[in-house]
Amino acid sequence: MQVHLRIQRYNPEVDAKPYFAEYDVEVEPTDRVLDALNLVKWYHDGTLTYRRSCAHGVCGSDAMRINGRNRLACKLLIRDVGTNITIEPLIGFRIIRDLVVDMEPFFEAYKSVLPFLINDDPAPVGERLQSPEDRQRFDDTTKCILCACCTSSCPITWTNDEFVGPAAIVNAHRFIYDSRDQAAAERLAILNQKSGVWRCRTVFNCTEACPRGIQVTRAIEEVKRSLLTGDVS
């Protein structure tokens, strides 16, 4: 079948401002949107630029706006999106070229929440024990692939540079509720600042956008509750 792609293009080396280019390609209904992009790049217009790697939704490279929603191009099939496909870069980030945006501020926000296990006790000879229930407590937020679909869908991040954004909070959550970690208080203090969780207005865009099915808004609510109650169980 034929699909019609409208893709936002912008190469700051030559273009004064972004514009849309249009392409028609032959694809199968079971192809991914990424396959359609690859067809354009490989056989129609070699200058089209986007990131990609795994091609099955686990590396987080190809987050972009497809028909107005943030998706991974490799995790969306043509049959589920229709024959008219508009593709734009993630919003809220500086465009580097075409669909490639500057991810540095996103990773800086991620790093700011101390996204690593902190436990100063000497490690035992074998594993640190953890019950299956304690492990389950933070399971949902371990799935994050740092694709930025959530952060870029959040209306607060569009207007406020300071807000750490949902992805950083998800990754703080992953450690705050890990029974092996000892730095919940530090992370909560970071998220209690004016750049932290209180910016969030619970709009649920982020949850809807997450390609890993993480309950992003719920994770943020849990962090807020812990801040109010001091309870991190």
Place this chain on the structure above:
Amino acid sequence: MYHRFDAVIVGAGGAGLMAAAQLAGKVNVAVISKLYPTRSHTGAAQGGIGAALGNLEEDHWIWHMFDTVKGGDYLVDQDAAEVLAREAIDAVYELEHMGLPFNRTPDGRIDQRRFGGHTRNFGEGPVRRACYAADRTGHMILQTLYQQGIKHQVQYFNEMMMLDLLLTDDGVCTGVVALDILTGEIHVFHAKAVLLATGGFGRIFKVTSNALSLTGDGCAIAFRRGLPLEDMEFFQFHPTGIYKMGILLSEACRGEGGILRNGKGERFMEKYAPTLLDLAPRDMVSRSIYLEIRQGLGIDGKDYVHLDLTHLPAEVIENKLPDITDFVRTYMGLDPVTDLIPIQPTAHYAMGGIPTDVDGRVTIDENNTVLPGLYAAGECACVSVHGANRLGTNSLVDLIVFGRRAGRHMLQFIAENDLHPLPKEPDFRARAEVSALLDGDGTENAAAIRADLQEAMFTHAGVFRTAEGLLQLKDQLAELRHRYSRVGLRDKSRNFNMDLVETIETGYLLDVAEAVAAGALAREESRGGHFREDFPERDDANWLKHTLVYRTSGGLEMRYKPVVVTRFEPKERKY
């Protein structure tokens, strides 16, 4: 731009990051990667990491070692397999201490599951050895190691692509040259020690579980610099790739009880591996699938069979295989709880690569002469612990155990050695390659060359091989190389030029494919992942040896080196 470091690590997958964790905070270390670290393909690994922890039933490292040697059809270097199996235990605990969220047993220990070829008491029956975190074990490893890098302030150069390796005339490695994808600038990294950890090259084949970025860069660059590649003819085809797409459905599906069925609904592995059945090693299962298909026993007589999970409890499928369930739903519109899943073998893992010793030091000949300052680890390296066929869960072990050993050895090497001066005009070759492409007027399309290469390799160097097919392949590859000499870019920009990146990668694929094809044609026997229909038996008298292939001005040259046998004499492999 010029940079100076004690250590430069090329590649930010499990192997590179595990090495970086040993060096961080102790010496000045840079990690350069053409992808953001968390995009590396280690994150795609699903099923588990093997270690004889014995958390659920009796297990011993020596059983793990035996399985590794037998699984590898005795081409494994047994000294290395012993290191792998012994150190796996401690390495897994180290990951846990770093924060890796493993699944847990009711008493709070790391949970373990069954995996193909892993047995108790030297082959008596399956054993629970694979430590796992749902079906996202690789994701958790990659995230955990990246997090440790942040904690210890490792310096990352992301979207920085290595183009060349710097070796002095007297054979010392002094650094690498790389392209900053963002700006198009060339950078020189001057270092005392370099680790290559650039991953595999599944993209030489049409149907593969490997990422688009897995193009064998490290192997190809070393090869171009005159270093040998070892055992390249051994490539693993994983039995259960999603039909046509190649996306992997982990062996954990069968570890949890999944069954393969042919067009008649029969559990055909009963015929081929009566003891381990569906959990026989991958090379055997993949061949069995094709044998069924050849007899017209594929589904509706076509070229695929079914993976059946429908008899498993829905909670097991949802809780222990959540990502796989999601893949099947997303990409096939099927539900593994109720539907049979169409699968075909998919090109998965390179057993061969850059030869190293057990400390990750790159060796350059049949006497294992070390090249000072150069290390390799992970899928791009060949220690060799996988021999002719890797067991499931053993790659992640390899990354962690040998990434760690390489990192530690580099520390010592850096302490004991001075920085060597760079060769003159160190970036000459890299600049020449890039400007030939940017300023050239070639007309051949790299994407078309790549597609033809992948098709030819899949047809002639796949699960079944013959001299006739491989000779045909040799001609096809020569023709493709000729086309590549006239390749042209459509994109001439400097900034974020992915056309440039993909065209250079296609060149690497060609180098690697030639090495695979040449090794396969030369090896007149069948062993593990290399199956010659014209030589269907294993031939220890003539072929119990590793291939070393070199690129010389006169073409490819083969040499051979002996296999290290310590505890287990080669025997026939039956399961």
